[in-house]
């Protein structure tokens with residue numbers, strides 16, 4: 153059934169003020185209309201920001217334990233709906249149902265985690281040369297936080313931004329991706345259903361609402377996850393007086409040294425490159441393999457690639473869903489054909505799959521490209537699909553040099569049995585995360601996550617760790633004299 157998504161502003165479900173509607177079709181079968189959503193106008197966005205501003209004083213003044221218990225209630229609303237949400241995730245963005253269930257289960261846990269932060273926020277006292285004064289710091293909410301998120305983890309990423317924002321006493325305007333409006337609506341509505349005061353969490357949908365939200369100077373902070381191109385636009389628009397957190401794209405390397413356990417390394421590479429059809433910011437686009445083991449590793453990864461079962465993510469046995477839309481399929485296919493035109497060759501995959509009833513979906517098979525070089529987009533840029541370039545390296549130094557010769561710095565991995573080499577790599581690789589004998593994908597929900605270079609602002613890590621709440625609070629220093 154087609155679901156009509158609406159904005160949620162000041163506790164009211166509303167269509168776009170000019171009635172404009174966008175459609176979302178199932179990427180596994182683009183004939184199926186899954187949901188419609190408002191294409192919000194700048195008036196709708198302004199109304200949502202006004203609602204968030206109006207709600208801010210009462211929310212900030214609410215006892216923290218009460219804020220925490222409301223967040224716990226929102227977590228339990230989401231947990232109760234997790235089975236339905238998982239199916240909606242598959243229908244809107246295509247990941248296999250097992251991965252969608254994991255995500256639907258993770259979001260309530262995020263909210264529970266951040267609920268506890270509401271009562272843990274602390275300041276500090278400082279020794280003072282002024283014996284009559286006490287010097288201490290407090291944390292204040294930042295104000296209205298704009299939350300703008302992508303479609304690939306539509307629930308998880310948004311919940312780990314909205315959760316800490318609310319715990320710290322901020323109000324929120326949430327702008328989900330137009331690829332996943334139903335899932336965005338579910339998350340926004342969970343706070344409403346849990347009894348949050350109207351206006352504390354507002355949800356606005358559409359293609360142009362994100363830019364309008366960023367442009368509204370009454371938004372005090374923006375936390376964004378998405379592409380580097382959009383992140384750069386947001387960064388430029390925010391200015392000095394408003395804070396911004398950006399979690400952006402990557403082209404993550406896996407290094408495989410000659411001493412690696414080859415079967416384990418092949419698992420690491422295949423999982424890094426092909427999980428979620430390569431549509432994870434942490435997916436590996438480059439594999440830097442010691443020349444001595446290049447052919448043996450390639451053969452093993454090709455076998456793993458070819459074992460994937462493509463199809464609708466709701467079908468039993470399917471391990472790889474479609475790409476998110478036709479545009480993405482075109483871009484990903486072009487990255488392969490351009491590389492081939494420039495001298496690379498395809499070891500497996502490389503072309504859209506249309507047989508076995510997949511002709512109406514945006515299916516790209518796991519694809520391995522060899523004989524690549526740094527002039528090719530799939531080596532130097534992010535390709536958001538199941539495409540990986542294999543390069544030969546003659547040892548650790550060469551691998552580190554090639555891996556770092558890239559504008560991104562999100563995550564990385566090395567496969568080796570040599571502890572010293574792993575440690576050296578961890579010290580020198582330019583990335584926010586290093587995985588040793590583990591895939592680049594995935595993140596611990598209780599460890600800091602974020603990138604450097606063009607992969608993000610890097611100043612405030614998401615998930616957990618000392619900096620998470622720093623983004624959502626302003627530190628104030630008080631000198632209290634007698």
Ligand code: NAD
Pocket residue numbers: 300301302303304305309327328329330358359361362363364366377378379380381382383385386399400401402432433434534536562603607608
């Ligand atoms: P995107 O940048 O196209 O869109 C992200 C969000 O920004 C959407 O809600 C979109 O509507 C909104 N938006 C678009 N233009 C905007 C503007 N000018 N101002 C404000 N908002 C605007 O990204 P996407 O295609 O949804 O997601 C895929 C990208 O996200 C990939 O590059 C991926 O690497 C990245 N990503 C990064 C992380 C991370 O943690 N680093 C995690 C997941 C995805």
